Amino acid sequence: MTPRTLLPLLGLLAAFAWAQPSGGLVDAARGPVPILQPTDPPRLGNAINDDVRRPRNYDMQPPTIPHRVDGYQIDRNFNKCLDCHARTRTDFSQAIPVSPTHYIDRSGKVLPQISTRRYFCMQCHVAQDAVQPLVGNGFENADQIARRAAEAAQAGKK
Numbered sequence: 001m002t003p004r005t006l007l008p009l010l011g012l013l014a015a016f017a018w019a020q021p022s023g024g025l026v027d028a029a030r031g032p033v034p035i036l037q038p039t040d041p042p043r044l045g046n047a048i049n050d051d052v053r054r055p056r057n058y059d060m061q062p063p064t065i066p067h068r069v070d071g072y073q074i075d076r077n078f079n080k081c082l083d084c085h086a087r088t089r090t091d092f093s094q095a096i097p098v099s100p101t102h103y104i105d106r107s108g109k110v111l112p113q114i115s116t117r118r119y120f121c122m123q124c125h126v127a128q129d130a131v132q133p134l135v136g137n138g139f140e141n142a143d144q145i146a147r148r149a150a151e152a153a154q155a156g157k158k
């Protein structure tokens with residue numbers, strides 16, 4: 001982009017910034033910090049490491065990671081996660097092997113090695129930190145809803 005085309009754009013951005021209300025809008029995640037200012041979020045640094053597998057809330061939910069993963073290298077040459085989670089490594093690691101879906105490419109072909117679309121594990125799997133949720137969450141999984149419905153039906157019969 002040439003400076004000539006950049007200038008009007010900058011002007012537009014400035015006008016935008018000016019038009020933003022400075023107060024009034026409060027977001028639970030940002031606090032009272034104005035939208036145009038960066039926040040200073042608390043650092044995460046104490047991931048849960050209890051090794052207890054967590055229940056999954058729905059079919060095809062990527063399970064959350066029950067151990068720390070900081071410093072695990074994933075790049076073109078090496079994938080630390082697969083060092084333990086690859087099918088061929090689990091006798092040594094006792095980790096849960098990645099499921100067969102991780103070996104299928106996008107056209108449905110089963111590959112002998114992990115599919116590239118499942119290579120970057122932490123696109124889908126995340127470790128958990130023991131923090132207070134920012135907003136209330138009334139999520140119920142399918143089993144909880146079914147149980148509640150059955151209890152309500154029972155109560156209705158009496």
Ligand code: HEC
Nearest residue numbers: 051053063064065066067069072080081084094095121125
């Ligand atoms: C040193 C071996 C090792 C490494 C490296 C490792 N894991 Fe694990 N992982 C385990 C073991 C063992 C378990 C079983 C629970 C436990 O002991 O923590 C596990 C459990 C899990 C689970 C839970 C599966 C379920 O069904 O609940 C996920 C998800 C997971 N790991 C993802 C990862 C990811 C992503 C990485 C890389 C960032 C990684 N792991 C690196 C050993 C490892």
Ligand code: HEC
Nearest residue numbers: 060061062081085096097098099101118119120121123124
């Ligand atoms: C695109 C999202 C995605 C990526 C990337 C991904 N996974 Fe998964 N993973 C899932 C989903 C969804 C499931 C649960 C359903 C299934 O098995 O496909 C799962 C299941 C698992 C399980 C549990 C298997 C079982 O039999 O219970 C492990 C362990 C796991 N993944 C590890 C990994 C590791 C290690 C990597 C990186 C090499 C990885 N995943 C990359 C989405 C992903």
